[in-house]
Amino acid sequence: MEGLERFIGEHPFFAGLDAGYRQIVSGCTANVRFEPGQYLFHEGEDADRFFLLRHGRVALEIEVPGRGALTFQTVSEGEVVGVSWLIPPYRWAYDARALDLVRAIAMDAACLRGKCDADPTLGYDMMKRFLPILVDRLQATRMQIMDVYGASD
């Protein structure tokens, strides 16, 4: 547990988190690793965890019939994989596949939601940490949709 608390303290997502909260949050964590090619989760499965990447890269993919898996984003060390655990019905909307050996901290979503419900100050802190990620991803999606570099054909 002490090691996990240290990992949490070192991860950029939890930068500046109060020591007391760090201890509370670490109660919801597990140390995990994925081999290259292994899936962290699949579309449609229960979003019961999210991941703080400590090492390696993860491809976020959507399976398109006739075209295979399309990667729309890669996420790497210091970043977060998974936001679907925040909003009911808590199901993954895409696949996440390890591109390299991935080491991560897995956060138990139900556990963390429970702690946030019990302490709204912690919940508000979590919201402030996740909202920038959601906004950044929304803006990145807008930019991808705009196809700003022009057609290649």
Place this chain on the structure above:
Amino acid sequence: MVPIVARVRRRRRDGPGVWTLDLRSDEGAVRPAAPGQFNMLTVFGVGEVPISVSGDPGDGDRLLHTVRAVGPVSAALADLRPGSAVGVRGPFGIGWPVGAMAGRDILLVAGGLGLAPLRPALYRLLADRDRFGTLTLIYGARSPDDILFRREFQSWRRKPGLDVQVTVDHATDAWDAHVGVVTTLIPRATFDPSRATALVCGPEVMMRFAVNGLRNAGVDEAAIFLSMERNMKCAVGLCGHCQFGTVMICRDGPVFSYDRIGAMLGRKEL
């Protein structure tokens, strides 16, 4: 204001619909261009367009221009064969402030064809590498097939003291590197924001996003430089076609610091 006549010595395909022309003048050496400056190139009988210099300013009398065929003139330029005549006026404008960046950490942020006007600055920075702090090239392209100067990227990746980060918006199965918009690479670069200078070139929307990413990372607005593009015609600030608020892009730019033009970016009226 009168173009000199140059001839296409060589042409090389550097991307889909993108060609780099190696020009040599019939009338003596063409005037050397500073990184970020542009020339007005004429295809006789078709028209004239502004094209940034994309070659090494230190490379003798070679004049390189990288052109994407998007309109009648650029399509005619891109289609020119070795020996064809091209009119050259220039160089014009104010380029990248390479001389003023000594001792600073440098980020080059390019999107799509925007790498072409940044390449001369990269050559100069590499030629004088010890004078600068960290040096990072961040490049975003639409897809792996659209990556510009693909062969050169391989040599840049091997250069000591140059961190090269490439991303694509739309990946293919064979692509195993980064996927996502170019701004997502900014937090991964190693630099001290208090002493960093960023040179940004690409579609204007991409540059606005990149500026946000750089400001979020703590880079000073006065240390962010953008290369702007407008309808440049005379290239000397007289005709007014490229007026952008209080500035003429051709004369006062095309490179501007963000603190000078930031308030005008994204305004529909401009």
